[in-house]
């Protein structure tokens with residue numbers, strides 16, 4: 001899931017300066033689960049905008065905000081007039097969602113959230129980063145623990161010298177060192193041969209350009 | 217088997233089985249390192265090489281390449297050019313290494329580098345395109361095959377001896393040992409460790425190191441003051457300073473102030489180095505006395521009974 005968190009209200013207020021009629025779009029998928037762009041948060045945002053003296057022309061929570069098809073079905077068709085009437089669209093979804101709204105509606109968009117990472121949900125409001133979408137998954141070699149996302153330096157051959165008692169220097173030794181976790185996992189599985197094998201420099205070309213996949 | 221080629225005095229002495237000492241120079245945020253150079257001139261004949269740090273603890277300082285060159289030129293002591301992966305990607309590191317060889321640098325220590333968030337520009341984007349292991353691999357390919365990481369041919373490839381760091385204080389120690397083993401399998405030629413105060417930690421590490429068959433220099437960091445000792449114990453994770461050493465330093469301070477603390481340091485590390493020389497296969501010591509380099513020759517003299525007898529020509 002894509003983890004998002006709300007931007008400070010003051011920042012949003014600044015973006016909306018000069019715009020009076022606002023349409024709000026949330027997201028029925030990740031941002032609903034994060035409680036950052038679900039129906040409840042969208043309604044609360046509408047109240048806030050009104051308290052700033054704005055007119056909320058309408059709102060919608062599409063099944064997924066990052067999918068053009070759901071945007072057409074759940075936002076554009078049912079809310080054509082109120083959407084058109086708005087000076088700006090405030091989007092309570094991840095960065096992909098905000099861009100999808102801009103592309104599909106052609107409206108001026110304002111992001112209401114910060115997109116923070118791809119991660120897992122341990123329980124309500126408890127998320128942990130797990131993947132940086134590097135384009136060349138290494139998880140087989142690392143016992144199913146991602147060093148790209150979970151080691152603060154993204155090292156392929158850890159642990160570094162900053163590890164102490166299994167904790168990481170980059171968080172003042174507050175979080176686990178991913179490479180000690182990898183060591184423990186591989187040891188448990190009797191696969192320390194994988195740990196011992198040097199990983200050669202990663203091919204970042206799979207990651208460092210705009211990416212798209214169009215399957216036929 | 218043909219003898220392995222030797223490109224530096226540092227390696228020549230190690231290969232000849234000489235017990236060697238290296239120093240550590242930490243150039244700061246400045247354009248003038250003449251004071252640093254002056255303090256290292258006094259170490260000529262005592263240390264066989266000087267490590268030059270690369271933005272230690274992620275502080276943005278004068279380039280370690282430039283400082284390595286100046287220190288080597290001005291002191292006549294070889295530099296061990298430290299390279300970290302924090303600030304430069306493989307392109308920048310490849311260029312710097314080519315430049316380093318052109319400037320006469322022959323020893324490199326391949327490091328990962330501390331995370332920018334512990335440094336003086338914590339907002340920086342961390343690079344870590346390579347890590348210490350893949351950096352080592354890059355250097356091996358440059359030296360052994362005359363190519364860069366992508367396999368592009370280098371005209372006049374560089375010849376370096378490349379070493380790695382190790383942390384014998386690491387807890388847990390097993391992943392650290394396996395990591396070193398990876399690097400040895402890729403062709404690391406020497407090891408310099410973080411500072412060690414507990415002789416048992418040193419002995420255990422040196423025992424493990426025997427199977428790697430490359431020289432190990434253990435890190436020695438004397439205490440400049442009682443305050444510095446307390447700071448290290450409290451803030452440097454993993455550092456173990458035995459009670460006995462702590463008490464000796466504190467006692468010395470009470471007895472005779474600063475001077476007695478220096479003298480006690482000389483005693484403590486002389487005893488430790490002598491004991492390790494006698495009982496292990498230790499190849500040398502890496503002396504990190506940043507800001508009070510003058511203590512280094514005093515310890516060395518007391519251990520060796522004079523200047524070490526280094527081979528002075530390649």
Ligand code: SF4
Pocket residue numbers: 130131132133134135136137138139146147148149
């Ligand atoms: S290795 Fe790459 S693809 Fe696999 S989990 Fe990590 S970042 Fe994601």
Ligand code: SF4
Pocket residue numbers: 150151152153154155158159160161162163164167168169170176177178179180
């Ligand atoms: S301590 Fe562990 S997780 Fe943190 S940067 Fe070093 S290897 Fe990565």
